[in-house]
Amino acid sequence: MSLIASTLPETSLAERFRDVRRRTLGICKPLSPEDMMVQSCPEASPAKWHLAHTTWFFESFVLREFLPGYRLFKGDFPWLFNSYYESFSPFPEKKLRASFSRPSLSEVLAYREHIDRAMERLFEGEPEPEALRRIELGANHEEQHQELLLTDILHAFFTNPLRPSYRDQGTEGTRDQGSKRARVQENREEGTKGPREREVPLEFWRFDGGLCEAGHQGAGFCFDNELPRHRVWLEPFALANRLVTCGEYAEFIAAGGYSKPEFWLSAGWAAVKANGWRAPLYWRKEDGEWHVFTLCGELALAQLASAPVSHISHYEADAYARWTGKRLPTEFEWEVAAEGRPVEGNLLESGWLIPAPSVESGQNHGPAPLQNRSGANFFGDCWVWTGSTYLGYPGFRPLSGALGEYNGKFMSGQMVLRGGSCVTPAAHIRATYRNFFSPETRWQFSGIRLAT
Numbered sequence: 001m002s003l004i005a006s007t008l009p010e011t012s013l014a015e016r017f018r019d020v021r022r023r024t025l026g027i028c029k030p031l032s033p034e035d036m037m038v039q040s041c042p043e044a045s046p047a048k049w050h051l052a053h054t055t056w057f058f059e060s061f062v063l064r065e066f067l068p069g070y071r072l073f074k075g076d077f078p079w080l081f082n083s084y085y086e087s088f089s090p091f092p093e094k095k096l097r098a099s100f101s102r103p104s105l106s107e108v109l110a111y112r113e114h115i116d117r118a119m120e121r122l123f124e125g126e127p128e129p130e131a132l133r134r135i136e137l138g139a140n141h142e143e144q145h146q147e148l149l150l151t152d153i154l155h156a157f158f159t160n161p162l163r164p165s166y167r168d169q170g171t172e173g174t175r176d177q178g179s180k181r182a183r184v185q186e187n188r189e190e191g192t193k194g195p196r197e198r199e200v201p202l203e204f205w206r207f208d209g210g211l212c213e214a215g216h217q218g219a220g221f222c223f224d225n226e227l228p229r230h231r232v233w234l235e236p237f238a239l240a241n242r243l244v245t246c247g248e249y250a251e252f253i254a255a256g257g258y259s260k261p262e263f264w265l266s267a268g269w270a271a272v273k274a275n276g277w278r279a280p281l282y283w284r285k286e287d288g289e290w291h292v293f294t295l296c297g298e299l300a301l302a303q304l305a306s307a308p309v310s311h312i313s314h315y316e317a318d319a320y321a322r323w324t325g326k327r328l329p330t331e332f333e334w335e336v337a338a339e340g341r342p343v344e345g346n347l348l349e350s351g352w353l354i355p356a357p358s359v360e361s362g363q364n365h366g367p368a369p370l371q372n373r374s375g376a377n378f379f380g381d382c383w384v385w386t387g388s389t390y391l392g393y394p395g396f397r398p399l400s401g402a403l404g405e406y407n408g409k410f411m412s413g414q415m416v417l418r419g420g421s422c423v424t425p426a427a428h429i430r431a432t433y434r435n436f437f438s439p440e441t442r443w444q445f446s447g448i449r450l451a452t
C-alpha cells in the first residue's frame with residue numbers, strides 16, 4: 001500500500017476517528033429527514049446516503065478484515081452503500097440513491113452506532129499497521145464526504161422553490177456561531193457601501209521556476225495520487241495574490257463574455273450553448289440585479305462583490321482568464337507556490353460556509369473571517385481550477401485491492417483543482433492535495449486564481 005502511514009499513536013487516531021464521525025452528524029443537524037433524501041443533480045448524493053456510505057467504508061475495509069468476529073449490521077448494506085468499487089461488489093446506479101427511502105434514517109443512524117461501537121472494540125486491541133492505515137484513509141474519506149454533504153445540500157436547497165438557508169438553521173461543529181451570524185447580518189446590512197474599496201488589490205507574485213519538486217513527502221497522510229514526489233521543470237511564472245472576485249467576474253459577464261466564442265475553448269463554447277450558461281451556477285438576475293444563492297440563503301451580488309467567484313466550470317475559469325489576457329496556473333505552479341505556507345484560510349472550521357472577501361491587513365471591518373484578512377491565503381474559499389489534466393505522476397501506483405479504485409481509475413477527462421474551499425476541513429487539505437472534476441462541473445466550490 002503506497003499510502004503513507006499515520007505517525008500518530010493509536011489513541012490519537014481513535015480521537016481523530018471519533019472527531020470526524022461526530023462532525024459528520026453535526027453537519028446534518030440542521031437538516032430534516034426529508035432534506036436528507038434529496039439528490040438534486042447527477043453529481044450529488046442524498047445526505048442520508050453520505051451518512052451510510054462513510055460508515056460502509058469502515059465496515060468494508062476495516063472491520064470485516066481486522067476485527068475478529070465482526071458481524072455485519074445488515075447483509076444488504078455491503079452492496080447497497082458501495083459507491084463505485086467494482087472489485088468489491090455490485091452496487092446500485094448512483095441516480096437511484098434518492099430512492100433509498102429504506103433503510104430509514106433511524107436505521108442508518110443505528111448502522112453508524114453499530115460501526116462506531118465495533119471500531120471502539122478494535123481500538124481496545126492492538127490494530128495492526130494496515131488497519132491503522134485504513135482507519136486514517138477512512139477518516140480522510142469521511143472528511144471528503146463532509147465537504148460533499150455541504151456541497152450537495154447547497155444544490156438541494158437551491159432547487160427547492162422556498163430557497164431555504166442552511167446556516168441560519170444553526171450549524172453544529174463550528175465555533176462562535178453567534179458572532180458569525182452577526183457578521184452575516186452585518187454583511188447583509190452593509191449592502192453596496194463600497195465593498196470593492198476594501199478588497200486586496202490584484203497583484204502578481206513572481207516565481208523563478210526552474211527544476212522543482214512536486215508530490216507528497218515526509219510523514220503524515222496523503223492519498224496515492226499525491227505520490228511519488230518527482231521533479232518538474234517550471235518556466236518563470238507569476239500567480240495572482242488572491243482569487244478572482246464576484247465583482248470582477250460580473251464585469252466579464254457585462255462585457256459579453258458568455259456571447260463571444262473567441263474567449264472559449266471549443267468544448268467550453270459547446271457547453272455554453274448546450275446548457276444556456278450566462279453566469280455562475282447559483283447566480284440569478286432579477287430586475288437587472290444579480291443575486292447569488294449560498295448556504296446562508298440568497299444574497300445580492302453587491303454584498304459579495306469582493307468575495308471570490310465560485311461554482312464555475314473549468315471552461316468558465318479558462319474563458320475568464322483568456323478575457324483578462326492571463327491564464328490558469330498549472331497544478332505544479334500552484335503547488336510550488338503553496339508549499340510551505342500554513343494551511344490557513346476560510347476553511348470549514350471558520351463556519352463561514354461562503355467564499356469570503358480578502359481584506360487588506362489592518363482593516364477591521366467587513367465580513368471576512370479573520371483568517372482571510374491577509375488576502376494571501378492559498379487555502380480555502382474555493383478550489384481553484386488549474387490548467388492541468390488529472391494524470392498519475394511518473395511511477396504512480398494505486399493502492400492494492402479494491403482501494404486501488406479510490407483515485408486511479410478516474411485519471412481520464414478530468415482537470416485538477418487545488419487549495420480546498422470554505423467547506424473543506426482544515427485537517428484534510430495540504431499543498432500536495434489533488435482534487436479533480438470533469439471540466440463542465442459547476443456544483444463544486446470552484447473558482448479562479450490567475451497566472452501569467
Ligand SMILES: [Fe+2]
Nearest residue numbers: 053083141145
Ligand atoms: Fe466515498
